[in-house]
Amino acid sequence: MSILEAIKNRRSVRRYKEDPIPDEVLYRILESGRLAPSGKNLQPWKFIVVKDAKLREKLAEASVRQYFMAKAPITIVACGLPDNCYAHMGRYMKSWPVDVAIAVEHMILQAQEEGMGTCWIGAFDEAEVKEILGVPENIRVLALTPLGYPDEEPATRGRKPIEEIISFDKY
Amino acid sequence: MSILEAIKNRRSVRRYKEDPIPDEVLYRILESGRLAPSGKNLQPWKFIVVKDAKLREKLAEASVRQYFMAKAPITIVACGLPDNCYAHMGRYMKSWPVDVAIAVEHMILQAQEEGMGTCWIGAFDEAEVKEILGVPENIRVLALTPLGYPDEEPATRGRKPIEEIISFDKY
Numbered sequence: 209m210s211i212l213e214a215i216k217n218r219r220s221v222r223r224y225k226e227d228p229i230p231d232e233v234l235y236r237i238l239e240s241g242r243l244a245p246s247g248k249n250l251q252p253w254k255f256i257v258v259k260d261a262k263l264r265e266k267l268a269e270a271s272v273r274q275y276f277m278a279k280a281p282i283t284i285v286a287c288g289l290p291d292n293c294y295a296h297m298g299r300y301m302k303s304w305p306v307d308v309a310i311a312v313e314h315m316i317l318q319a320q321e322e323g324m325g326t327c328w329i330g331a332f333d334e335a336e337v338k339e340i341l342g343v344p345e346n347i348r349v350l351a352l353t354p355l356g357y358p359d360e361e362p363a364t365r366g367r368k369p370i371e372e373i374i375s376f377d378k379y
Numbered sequence: 380m381s382i383l384e385a386i387k388n389r390r391s392v393r394r395y396k397e398d399p400i401p402d403e404v405l406y407r408i409l410e411s412g413r414l415a416p417s418g419k420n421l422q423p424w425k426f427i428v429v430k431d432a433k434l435r436e437k438l439a440e441a442s443v444r445q446y447f448m449a450k451a452p453i454t455i456v457a458c459g460l461p462d463n464c465y466a467h468m469g470r471y472m473k474s475w476p477v478d479v480a481i482a483v484e485h486m487i488l489q490a491q492e493e494g495m496g497t498c499w500i501g502a503f504d505e506a507e508v509k510e511i512l513g514v515p516e517n518i519r520v521l522a523l524t525p526l527g528y529p530d531e532e533p534a535t536r537g538r539k540p541i542e543e544i545i546s547f548d549k550y
Contacts, residue, residue: 211491211492216414218416220416240382242538243387251538253544254544254546256548257547259548260548263548305476306501306521306522309480313415314382317382318383347550367413367414368422370413373426374413375426375428376428377429377431379458379518
């Protein structure tokens with residue numbers, strides 16, 4: 209599958225089958241995140257792969273109107289390590305959300321190639337998510353995504369026309 | 380090219396040929412950014428495609444030790460539209476850097492598929508970049524990347540082993 213094809217076909221999937229995910233598929237998805245670029249190659253991230261059904265339910269409850277996510281067999285919780293950046297980057301210490309976002313999107317595109325569904329979730333109670341998973345105080349949670357086989361084929365949502373978002377040489 | 384293959388092959392390219400980029404290639408790269416997901420589908424981004432050589436030189440000067448970028452025939456400047464998010468997202472108003480980062484990484488992976496090089500640049504004087512390109516006060520600049528045919532084959536930089544960045548069910 210080409211990059212642009214995967215990008216065109218990706219949807220935010222909100223209905224999942226409960227079928228388990230083969231280990232080698234999960235590995236390729238995680239590997240695609242591991243290899244992401246990051247500022248100064250600091251890799252300020254950690255990913256929690258949540259398979260336990262009770263924990264997944266709690267995570268869904270800690271999210272805002274995203275209860276559907278509990279049905280997917282895995283929830284990936286993407287954490288950022290700000291201290292890592294503070295120590296090495298000075299004024300660029302705020303780069304960790306960008307770095308973590310890149311790694312998550314790599315996983316989401318690889319999941320698409322594997323025929324799996326995902327859904328970027330940014331609306332959740334961070335303190336609650338941290339408590340559920342034992343995330344240390346100095347670590348941030350940037351996003352969650354369910355991961356599983358889709359049980360729906362959502363229509364595409366529109367995008368702004370290219371003329372509206374691109375300009376040449378000046379803003 | 381598969382997603383994981385593109386991810387594995389991507390490098391931060393710091394030496395470029397001056398060969399021009401065919402319009403249809405540039406179009407596919409921009410299109411891959413246009414189709415990126417974003418919080419509430421707000422698409423809080425705008426991309427400036429800088430071809431003018433003098434402007435590219437000025438952008439390189441506004442960047443920190445990244446003078447190499449002026450040689451690539453295009454610099455893409457990725458802007459974020461925070462107001463867009465403030466109006467619609469309340470507490471999630473800070474999502475724009477994540478959204479813009481996803482769109483930029485889409486372009487970077489598509490560029491890889493097209494045989495082109497890129498380099499995430501986050502170290503620049505934002506006020507200076509905004510002045511060079513006439514970017515309005517309420518618009519932010521998240522990142523720049525040169526875009527051109529690579530004139531080097533950089534070695535891979537290491538990554539943390541997967542055990543160090545992945546855990547199961549708990550942090």
